[in-house]
Amino acid sequence: MDKPLLPTKKQDDNFTFSLLSFGTRTGYAVMLLCIVAASALMYSERRQLPILGIILSCFALFVLCYVDRWRFNCTKKTIEYRVGLVFLALRKQYSFSDIEKVETERFVKGLFKTEFIKCMLCLRTGEKKTVAIFPARNKALERQWKTLSAFFAD
Numbered sequence: 001m002d003k004p005l006l007p008t009k010k011q012d013d014n015f016t017f018s019l020l021s022f023g024t025r026t027g028y029a030v031m032l033l034c035i036v037a038a039s040a041l042m043y044s045e046r047r048q049l050p051i052l053g054i055i056l057s058c059f060a061l062f063v064l065c066y067v068d069r070w071r072f073n074c075t076k077k078t079i080e081y082r083v084g085l086v087f088l089a090l091r092k093q094y095s096f097s098d099i100e101k102v103e104t105e106r107f108v109k110g111l112f113k114t115e116f117i118k119c120m121l122c123l124r125t126g127e128k129k130t131v132a133i134f135p136a137r138n139k140a141l142e143r144q145w146k147t148l149s150a151f152f153a154d
Contacts, residue, residue, distance in 0.1 A: 013074045013075075013147065013148075014071070014072065014073050014074060014075070015071070015072040015074070015144055015147070015148050016069060016070070016071050016072075017069070017070045017119070017131050017132040017141070017144075017145075018067075018068065018069040018070075019066075019068035019069070020063070020066070020068070025063075025064060028060050028063045028064050029060075029064060031056075031060050032057060032060040032061060032064065035053050035056050035057050035060065036053075036057055038050075038053060039053030039054065039057065062085075065085045065086045066084075066085060066086075067082050067083065067084060067085070067086060067089050068082070068083045069081070069082050069083075070131045070132070072148055072151075074148075074151055077095060077096035077097070078093060078094070078095055078096070079093065079094040079095070079096070079098075079099075079121075080092070080093050080094075081093075081094070081129070094121075094123070096151065096152070098123055098124055098125075099121050099122070099123060099124070099152055100122045100123060100124045101122045101152060102119070102120065102121055102122065102148070102149045102152045103119075103120045103122060103128075104117060104118070104119055104120075104145065104149065105117070105118040105120065106118075106136065114135055114136075115135070115136040115137075116133055116134065116135055116136060117132075117133070117134055117135075117136050117141075117142060117145070118130060118132075118133045119131045119132045119133070119145045131145075132145070
């Protein structure tokens with residue numbers, strides 16, 4: 001199931017770069033369920049509203065409903081960017097022809113000198129859009145970005 005490190009140009013490739021990974025969203029969903037269960041238990045025993053439980057539940061629910069995602073459809077040659085809450089998200093669409101080039105920047109940050117990769121789109125208008133910033137140890141995202149970059153290399 002490992003993809004080769006060198007990018008390949010397949011016309012049916014679709015790529016998604018999301019602020020929150022599936023694992024992070026699953027963690028927040030489990031946390032929300034645990035907080036709701038603990039709050040319900042506290043309310044049933046003490047007949048008091050668990051204020052901290054309500055606040056933490058609202059935060060976890062907000063995180064679950066928040067969307068910050070770039071989707072690249074290489075078949076249709078379109079890019080969709082969504083940001084906001086699930087039903088109140090701002091949606092912006094670009095065409096591959098709107099992109100002048102893609103840039104990849106590597107930098108080191110933090111106490112443990114962790115290397116990060118910053119992926120950017122340079123629009124023909126001169127504007128730069130950051131698609132993703134992730135640790136360099138995430139080889140799957142790095143391969144995905146390299147493959148996507150090949151579409152814009154021509």
